[in-house]
Amino acid sequence: xxxxxxxxxxxxxxxxxxxxxxxxxxxxxxxxxxxxxxxxxxxxxxxxxxxxxxxxxxxxxxxxxxxxxxxxxxxxxxxxxxxxxxxxxxxxxxxxxxxxxxxxxxxxxxxxxxxx
Amino acid sequence: xxxxxxxxxxxxxxxxxxxxxxxxxxxxxxxxxxxxxxxxxxxxxxxxxxxxxxxxxxxxxxxxxxxxxxxxxxxxxxxxxxxxxxxxxxxxxxxxxxxxxxxxxxxxxxx
Numbered sequence: 425x426x427x428x429x430x431x432x433x434x435x436x437x438x439x440x441x442x443x444x445x446x447x448x449x450x451x452x453x454x455x456x457x458x459x460x461x462x463x464x465x466x467x468x469x470x471x472x473x474x475x476x477x478x479x480x481x482x483x484x485x486x487x488x489x490x491x492x493x494x495x496x497x498x499x500x501x502x503x504x505x506x507x508x509x510x511x512x513x514x515x516x517x518x519x520x521x522x523x524x525x526x527x528x529x530x531x532x533x534x535x536x537x538x539x540x
Numbered sequence: 541x542x543x544x545x546x547x548x549x550x551x552x553x554x555x556x557x558x559x560x561x562x563x564x565x566x567x568x569x570x571x572x573x574x575x576x577x578x579x580x581x582x583x584x585x586x587x588x589x590x591x592x593x594x595x596x597x598x599x600x601x602x603x604x605x606x607x608x609x610x611x612x613x614x615x616x617x618x619x620x621x622x623x624x625x626x627x628x629x630x631x632x633x634x635x636x637x638x639x640x641x642x643x644x645x646x647x648x649x650x651x
Contacts, residue, residue: 457639466628466641467583480638514582526571526632528585529639 426451428532430515436538437505445500445535449517456498457529458490459514467514473498502537510539542567544631546642554650559616561645563629570632572605572612577644578625586614619649 429448437443449456455474459467469482473492492498496517502509516529543566553559563572571590575583587596589605589612596603602615616623626644633640 464643466630466643469633469638469640472638482638526588528573528588529575529583530585531582533582 428515428517428530430513430532430535432535433533434536434538436540438540439505439507441505442501442503443505443537445502445513445515445537446497447500447515447517447532448497449515450530453517453519453530454496455518455520455527456492456496457516457518458498458500459516459531460484461512461514461534463511470500505539507539510537512536542631542633542640544629544640544642546629546645548645549643550646550648552648552650553619555621556618559619559623559647561614561627561629561647563612563614563642565610565631568609570609572609573630573639574603574612574614575628575630575641576625577628581625583628616647619647621649621651623647624649 428450431446447456457472458470460470461467470484470488471478471490472480476492487503489501512534514534515532518527518529545564547562551559571588573588574586576586577583587603592609593607594605600617604613612629614627626646628641628644630639630641
């Protein structure tokens with residue numbers, strides 16, 4: 425039973441560039457959430473996708489956007505990268521967005537994004 | 541906005557000693573979740589507490605949810621080196637319904 429998988433593992437970009445991160449949810453899960461985790465901090469909620477639509481969004485600018493595909497996999501896109509975007513980006517899956525905040529999150533290993 | 545605070549930020553213990561981390565929310569929570577993140581790893585779900593005053597145990601780990609549902613604690617009895625990592629509490633956000641994580645308590649265990 426495959427867990428949450430993310431790609432790539434590591435990524436180095438320069439300021440102003442754009443990046444796309446990918447996530448496949450745990451088998452049987454239909455909801456994908458993205459988190460940003462800066463060094464020494466807890467994960468910060470970016471947004472959540474369910475039924476191919478953004479259902480919830482945290483306090484992140486429009487430079488952060490996403491997509492969910494019919495097979496429940498998801499992408500996170502970040503435009504006009506800033507140095508402050510350097511972080512670990514975590515994807516988490518769960519079942520049933522209607523009670524999102526009550527569902528345990530199953531996290532992937534994350535993508536370590538470094539901005540030079 | 542709603543905040544979830546954890547103390548202490550760091551805890552260094554000798555193997556065999558007990559460890560406790562505390563979590564406080566600025567608002568009443570419908571539930572609270574605890575996660576553990578090993579160094580270089582990802583958060584792993586440990587437990588969810590829902591009821592006021594609830595106490596749950598997992599082997600050497602004891603989780604409590606306060607009567608007012610605004611605070612919680614995780615206590616580890618007789619720590620082992622395998623307990624090393626950062627422990628996060630997380631509660632549902634306000635109107636957005638997102639999950640808000642505390643900053644975590646980083647536990648190190650000296651053999």
